[in-house]
Amino acid sequence: MQRRKLTRIVGLITVALVATVTLVACGQQTATKSKNNFRVGTVDALATLNSSRYSDISSGEAIQNAIEGLYRIDAQGKPTLAGAKSLSVSNDQRVYTFKLRENKWSNGDPVTAANYVYAWRKLADPTTGSPNAQNIDPIQNGQEVRLGKKPLNELGVKALDKHTLQVTLANPVTYFKELLTTAPYAPQDEAYVKKQGKDYGTSSRHAIYNGPFKVTGWTGTNDKWTFVKNNQYWDAKAIKIDKISMMTIKSESTAANLYQSGKLDFIDLDNEYVKQYKGRSGYHVRKIPAIGYLNFNTKRPATANVHIRRALATGFNKTQLTKDVLQDGSTPLDGIVPANFVTNAAGKDFRAYSGRLTPYDPSYARKEFKEGLKELGQKNLTLEFLSADTPEAKAVAEFMQSSYQKTLPDLKISVREVPLKQRLNFGHNYQFDIIYGIWSPDYQDPYQFITDGGAYHLNTDYKNPTFLKDVAEANSTYATNPTKRWEVLKDAEHEIVKNDAFTAPVFQGAYAYMQRPNVKGLVIDPNGTALYFRDVYMK
Template sequence: MKKKQTAVLASTIAASMLLGACGGEKQSKTTETKKGTDKQVLNLVETSEIPSMDTALATDAVSFNVMNNTMEGLYTLGKNDKEVPGVAESYEKKDDGKKYVFKLRKDAKWSNGDPVTAKDFVFAWKRALDPATKAEYAYIMFDIKNAEKVNKGELPADQLGVKAVDDYTLEVELETAIPYFVSLTAFPTFYPQNEKYVKEQGTKFGLEANTTLYNGPFVLSDWKHEQSFQMKKNPTYWDNKTVKLEEINFNIVKDTATEVNLYETNAVDRARLSAEFVDKYKSNPEFKTTQDPTLFFMRLNQKNKALANKDIRKAISMAYDKEGIANVLLNNGSIGAYGLVPKDFVSGPDKKDFRETSGKFAKTNVKEAQKLWENGKKEVGVDTVQLELLNFDNENAKKIGEYLKEQLEKNLPGLTITIKQQPFAQKLKLESDGQYDLSFAGWGPDYPDPMTFMDMFVTNGSHNQMGYSNAEYDALIEKAKTDMSDLKARWDNLVKAEKILFEDAAIAPVYQRGKAFVQKEYVKNVIDHKFGGEFSFKWAYIEK
């Protein structure tokens, strides 16, 4: 996801403001639930304001997570990321996987009572691909016939390979058969939109709780920007009998100590743990750890004169201790990252994990880094290099940014780094605009295939954002996206492409995220996803 930046790295409010916003009312609700009343209320923490509720424009994990619970696509993700019917009751695959015909349920409704129809999908998909929309995630739809040409303005929208055969039959033609297309339909960019409502709201659409329409298990009932937001059970949802939770309250919190305090006082039901709290809670039955396929790395903007030099980029990628960041600074199950595609994410035709096949890149080697650094400075014609590190303003990001600055300045003579802390949404905008030298970034997968990471860095890709270009890399990615005739050859091409990316030192990997948290024992069946929206609350409940 987000770029799909993960929710661990985001903006927040001060602890004193938070305590005022999260006090007695939420605490009493949680306490009532524990006593066994009929309250089905879940109290949680988020680390950021929601940047957008417009499925065509959202690019981040916070937005996607809220959308995953308030909206619904043709299919959705259940336990173990298995595709389960959403608005579609079923589908038929034709033409050797190049055509899908989805049969939509007739009881799916929008929160204003309108039926959800095939036309809502056609409108939403065309709108996301319309060049005027400027959707960064438009590229995720390029598997649909003519989607890329429509997005480039080379073909009119009516040439897109999607049509409403009738109100409850949607036909989709693909450029090539892909094994993960049904999973893609669970991703927010593929959600439907109500054309009449979107046009009525105009520029306000998706910016407030009451300027957004919902067709999922919950509705966004309250949205206090930069403070809190709330979901309530959606009475018009077709499967609302399955939904047990009546209300989910989110308060925006950055400081882990404050979050833990809220948990200990029963004001929230789940709290993430930073390194200093892990040892305290690891013997507690409420303590849990998971590792997910979310990668954190530094973008190296090649528009900068120094970073345009490959040796300088390589030196930076090798000059800091990745294991120290994972094991000491984070201490939450994270591991050092030595590639782009995460460990234990996807396996190839030979059943081997991608990371195992591809190996390790950018391993810490200070002596080699220093040789490359000196050579790079000589080639650029400078003795000193000054770089700005664009960073999020939350607790973990600050620690990591300071650590990277200390390590790089110590190990690379003549380097000076200044850190620019920014709130979540502003940081994303600066990165999208290319207004940075180094940027500490994160990416979680959108669907179960290495391509969800790899196609970020094609020349002029909407998520490239750092001036990187390699024709051989582009060709390998294009081949892997369009030719599924030999899956082993496709896999080999993706492995080769990743090698090129690190031969060019396009990015500097930092760590793969682990999550340590505590969760009340009465909270049941919150489903954690490896790709797409982070959580599903449709099946969650409070055990009385």
């Protein structure tokens, strides 16, 4: 799977013969060296530069490179102080007091503690409708505020003075520093944002930056954009690269040819190209905790039926999908939390601890589908499968259509493939029966997969009282009791995945890519979700 590709992993089923022939010769041609310009091919176009509204990887990556929060990810994949220069923590591990660096926004405005208060309240505000609102839950009153049960001013974040930010947690959180590296916790310049109104973040011209780079050349709809050095940045002297040129390329053969001909310095690899590039200079592969998933529209009668959802969650052959279609090292996944992601003190992996919840089971799927049809008073169903229009997403959608047809003969699947931005909008607006995507976490804890995992409308539509009690206790009663906390998280995963099939895991991904040997200092997020350009230089 690919780092940014929440809409793709690998998936070209066929490859043009000419492309394959060209790739066999790869490495035999001399790369065109760019002059301090790192050229990156990506499959997903930008959707927004608004940290309160993004829900895709390319947007999150852009925000994290251009808008600096309290922490950032360092070369070792660990959180390190960034927008904050110091931190003190109370004895009960609940009150964090940050001293901010002297820094400016790209328009000259100072970066202040009030910028964080404004942005975090906006994230929590129910009227914002942020896809990442649940990320505010660790903050005191975070969940109550985002659910509209408490006012915004009761969120546990205060500006003690211009450069002092105090954050109070609901309970101690071991992964809080990792959480603060993520895009939803980025600050926003309130005066600028309000002046831009609804246009804020819709193009590079309607955004403002306080990080090492500024975004230029993005109109809101085009497929190219550039990161350029931000001279207002507090540590601008440490930035060695002048420019990072991003190009959206949905055809893997095109991306591969551009890399081979020396016109790109970095590309993700799809399955056929892994075979061609494996073992060559610049080839890299890693296992990452990203998941392919299905969501179901519980506002529509058919997919509101739990038996139909259970049939859809278990009625496709995951092994065949990963082995014959993806072919990139991805593996079948039978729970929403991936394997080798987090272990307890005894070294037990959470996936093994929670078990296989939705294995491929044709007999069970047919039984559940028959029960669902009976409750709906129908003899057959036609459902729409919504995916992005990337090669991988198309391949997965077509495979799912075929697999369901074999397992559930009374089900007809129509496939709808749209650009990522539309897929995100359609998901947000309930314009789907079944929707497919890929999702990666922001921090290492099973809680994020179980309470998010890419699931659309989980926070508003999933009302299972046992699940809600479990996740509440994981964040409160058992916050400092690892054994009990895992027990309730396991129970919560069983409720949402096995019992209710509100979301359905498909696979866990791997990430293969090509990087020019002369590119140094590139940091890839441990979860495979973003590239960090701060330390990049061209040798």
